[in-house]
Amino acid sequence: MNRVTELFGIEYPIILGGMVWCGGWRLAAAVSEAGGLGLIGAGSMHPEVLQEHIIKCKEATHKPFGVNVPLLYPEIERIMKIIIAEKVPVVFTSAGNPKTWTKTLKDEGIKVAHVVSSSKFAVKCQEAGVDAVVAEGFEAGGHNGIEETTTMVLIPHVRQAIDIPLIAAGGIATGGAMLAAFALGAEGVQIGTRFALTEESSASDEFKRLCVSLKEGDTMLALKKIGATRLIKNEFYDKVKAAEDSGASAEQMKELLGKGRAKRGIFEGDLVEGELEIGQIASLLNDLPPAKEALGQIVKEYNEKVKASFDMF
Numbered sequence: 001m002n003r004v005t006e007l008f009g010i011e012y013p014i015i016l017g018g019m020v021w022c023g024g025w026r027l028a029a030a031v032s033e034a035g036g037l038g039l040i041g042a043g044s045m046h047p048e049v050l051q052e053h054i055i056k057c058k059e060a061t062h063k064p065f066g067v068n069v070p071l072l073y074p075e076i077e078r079i080m081k082i083i084i085a086e087k088v089p090v091v092f093t094s095a096g097n098p099k100t101w102t103k104t105l106k107d108e109g110i111k112v113a114h115v116v117s118s119s120k121f122a123v124k125c126q127e128a129g130v131d132a133v134v135a136e137g138f139e140a141g142g143h144n145g146i147e148e149t150t151t152m153v154l155i156p157h158v159r160q161a162i163d164i165p166l167i168a169a170g171g172i173a174t175g176g177a178m179l180a181a182f183a184l185g186a187e188g189v190q191i192g193t194r195f196a197l198t199e200e201s202s203a204s205d206e207f208k209r210l211c212v213s214l215k216e217g218d219t220m221l222a223l224k225k226i227g228a229t230r231l232i233k234n235e236f237y238d239k240v241k242a243a244e245d246s247g248a249s250a251e252q253m254k255e256l257l258g259k260g261r262a263k264r265g266i267f268e269g270d271l272v273e274g275e276l277e278i279g280q281i282a283s284l285l286n287d288l289p290p291a292k293e294a295l296g297q298i299v300k301e302y303n304e305k306v307k308a309s310f311d312m313f
């Protein structure tokens with residue numbers, strides 16, 4: 001037991017990060033059933049779709065689960081209303097100001113965590129009254145901090161800055177990486193890429209197969225002017241890079257990105273023109289196991305490494 005398992009009422013301090021186009025009820029329920037905390041990624045769902053996913057998740061597991069809500073979401077009021085009405089026990093917010101929703105959610109008895117990429121914003125989270133902070137490093141899949149602070153550097157900084165429970169994210173897909181994060185002061189891990197590449201992930205087979213074939217250096221942080229995002233190098237990325245190198249404005253980058261490109265890439269499997277979001281650590285992964293097996297492997301390796309480290313000197 002530690003503060004993170006106690007806070008959420010879970011067996012292992014392993015959180016499934018909310019993920020657009022990957023993290024629906026199937027994946028969230030599978031991670032919760034395996035003893036972690038599954039989060040449904042609301043960022044790619046209309047409110048009615050989210051409600052359906054919440055209902056199905058409740059049918060599939062009696063264990064705690066949550067919803068991730070990027071706060072820039074246009075229909076945020078309706079999303080939050082549904083979360084409260086459906087009595088979702090946990091909400092992880094991201095991409096916005098933690099002050100906006102934390103009190104409302106906590107007044108309803110909901111546990112709240114917020115995702116940050118710097119210790120400055122971690123302090124703001126603590127002041128806003130969140131129950132836990134997720135500190136996400138530059139390695140991570142999805143949207144990212146523009147300062148490019150790595151998980152290895154970020155975690156000790158955030159640990160010094162706040163007292164509340166700290167969850168590390170970015171580049172963690174193995175028990176060894178989880179142990180490293182704990183050694184630096186984290187009390188839980190939030191994992192995206194490893195769980196995006198499992199059977200229950202709703203990403204397309206084309207996307208999953210490409211991700212498990214990636215090598216070191218095959219993803220890059222791009223789109224810094226309009227929302228830094230880690231992308232697989234494909235033809236769309238090449239266009240982004242060329243535009244950025246030629247000094248394109250935020251408006252021009254928005255136009256190039258257009259609408260629905262992440263859906264096209266991740267969900268529909270357009271590997272050429274789609275926006276393909278995945279973390280650096282995909283290069284280490286070469287299988288697509290069930291989520292329970294992925295989580296079990298991390299816990300097993302964590303325990304083995306803890307034991308081995310006692311014998312080291």
Ligand SMILES: Cc1cc2nc3c(=O)[nH]c(=O)nc-3n(C[C@H](O)[C@H](O)[C@H](O)COP(=O)(O)O)c2cc1C
Pocket residue numbers: 016017018019020022041042043044068070093094095115136139140141142143169170171172173190191192193194196266277278279280281
């Ligand atoms: C495909 C994909 C989509 C993501 N979508 C979201 C999202 O909607 N909201 C969010 O807060 N984080 C999102 N993330 C970030 C994850 O929740 C998690 O913090 C991150 O993946 C952790 O790093 P890792 O990929 O190295 O495990 C996404 C990540 C991936 C790979």
